[in-house]
Amino acid sequence: MSADKWCARTDLALETQESLKKANTDMRGVNFSEKKLDNGIIVSVVTIDSENAVRATGRPKGKYVTIEAAMLSEGDEECCQAVTRELSRELKSFVKAVCDKRIYAALVVGLGNRNVTPDALGPRCVDSLFITRHIVKEYGRYAFSNENVNSVCGLVPGVMAQTGMECLEIIKGVVSEVKPDFVVTIDALAARSTKRLGCTIQLTDTGIVPGSGVGNHRDGINHDNLGVPVIAIGIPTVIDAVTIVSDAVNASRENTAKLMSPKLNGMFVTPKDIDETVKRLAGLLSEGINMAFSNDEYDDYSE
Template sequence: MLGDFNVRTDLALEAKESFGEEDVKIRGVRIEEETDEEREIYTTVVRIETENGARTMGKPVGTYITLEAPNMSSEDENYHREISEVLAGHLRQLLGEEEKTVLVVGLGNREVTPDALGPQVVGNLRVTRHIVKEYGRASLEGSAHPVSAIVPGVMAQTGMETLEIIRGVVRETAPQAVVVVDALAARSTRRLNRTIQITDTGINPGSGVGNHRNGINEEVLGVPVIAIGVPTVVDAATIVNDTMEHLIDTKERRQSLREQISPQLNTMFVTPKDIDETIKRVSYTISEGLNIALS
């Protein structure tokens, strides 16, 4: 049934693209684009400024920054360093100029590779809060932010909501900002492992794969929450739909196709075969961006 066919995406950019025409204007939503041809990094900033825009986009009011790097799955270390530097620049803007204590949360299941991005990012992170507590801020070079980190796991492993764990850590350690890192779902296969989204609205873990958990955001935690995500999976039904639509040239036939797509495909998600190496590489790129931004 058509009603059972849902295109799932965590990317605000793809939510905007779902309206069809590229130049369509949505009241309360502002789009800014920047192209860095030399470094092959393309930035799109989606600013949802009103509740009308939020309802239309299906995303909370806030800023969504999308970095598209077509060669991010390559092994070019210099290219990844450039991505890290661009990511760090956006993180600094969202965090503000003031030095603050930051808690980094690596969401996901380290036992499931497409979902292991957050844990692997934390594994490469430079944590410094314990050094500051022991030796004082003077022990850190420059104006580094004291950084702590946690990998809360998933409910199947802990028996607890991720939010319950994070809320407890925030209450005990009192960070001034939280950065959460998670794997996302994309609408387009060309964005898998080649796109980074940064937003100041927090995150709803699992929303892109239909496994909604409690939101992790400023309203809930009481401190600003920045979310970083990379799409690592795409809905199988989306792949089938997109492939067949290229072969079917009328609206009526496309409608018929959508009605015939098996609802079971909505529970299947696809990831590239080289996901192990890709997650390892991309997690290092993101952790380096965090290390640069927080140093």
Template structure:
């Protein structure tokens, strides 16, 4: 197997790029791209519509929305607010907030490890309303009614001794949300996308998949409720960095010779090592606010004025 194909990525966009580089057309995969020059934001929607497309891509059928924003790594509050609005817009497209009244947000990851703490941090910044509604009824305001927003940070197996799916399944069974939103840190193929990209998908999410620590997936099949996944790549496979650096030095070789050489030279140990930027602590902190603000903005549209007529 070629070195490139062994490098992990959670981004559907990067999976399509691999086939585009090899001039291979994948049937059952639709790609639509939009670029906002003023905001410098590129949005790519990948739809996997057939079983053949899912097998080829190695990802479930569904919609994958990728927001690429180079300045996400910069602590610019106005810019992050614009990205939050973009996130909210796409969430409203994927979720029927008029009908799905109860939403459980799951913050995946280990909050003790900075690069893996995006999910827990995002949940801690959410405006929770389920307890208010249960305490005071659906009408928490004379003329307004709200969605029931709740959240959980299930931790990781090393901390709890339980599969994340087991914990979330129990919470879903007890609280019966209409939709689950899972937030997690991802792994990227390209170092340029670290902390600068947000992926939103209606196929759910597999905790730990990006770093090769595969756990049971949080998806509709396993939870019997619709699951939306939101993630930001915060780590990159160490083998990616070595591969890309060496590939530039080997441009004179034929492609097959490059692959064979890289296959032999890249140590298998590098595929179990992951690299993150040195300022990841600060970056993850404001990225978590960007995600949570996007969720809060999406749910704020659920404050629906009642018909007074």
């Protein structure tokens, strides 16, 4: 059974796994593990490793790591710092899995529309990254007094309505010129549950299909299309209006969609404080990425 038949629209593999489990669907090839850390942080890992799992979930084979922290949505400083460190550790693990080089070149792509607040997470994250490629290329790594510095460059391709081009077309052009060892994409996601808005981070090695969570499918940004590994990082900032109503009236999403106005069926909802939330989360993501790319040893850092 296709995931779309029984599950509300979501970009989170964790929520797909939860829906599968609740529906008693065949879960062969879907592996799940969870660990609880300090500060209320929960790290979940969903691994999809069979064709049966691909059909059941509607997601490609790969690893999906989810970092959840309820206090993150409240801007708790201690929690934000802890999540930043966990994000950097997980990202570093993904990088080691896709790139065996000690010193590497990375391209970070901020997907989304800078002019639409819930979709501005990617562009704002790239704004705060520690970009090094131009300096390394011009002056060498010793310009940083550190021969271990990685080459990092950033790209904000915008959206098709602004450029007339698919994001994939722009990224492929940059990849062919820059020749990074891997690409990291940052994007805003759609969630199934309101409790995960603004307080959940997903990392995956499968790449991403921009706009898929809101039904605006574009070409996939992945290894097959780019020729280099793609690590995708995202945070849910919107939720389908039909899902909220179906939860409120305790009815299936399909029945609720039939009762609602067709105009409402295409509506997505975001928290009222999304401006401050996106600003805070973009800073958190950029800091976590900067830490992961710094080659500093922080895994044993004590709080």
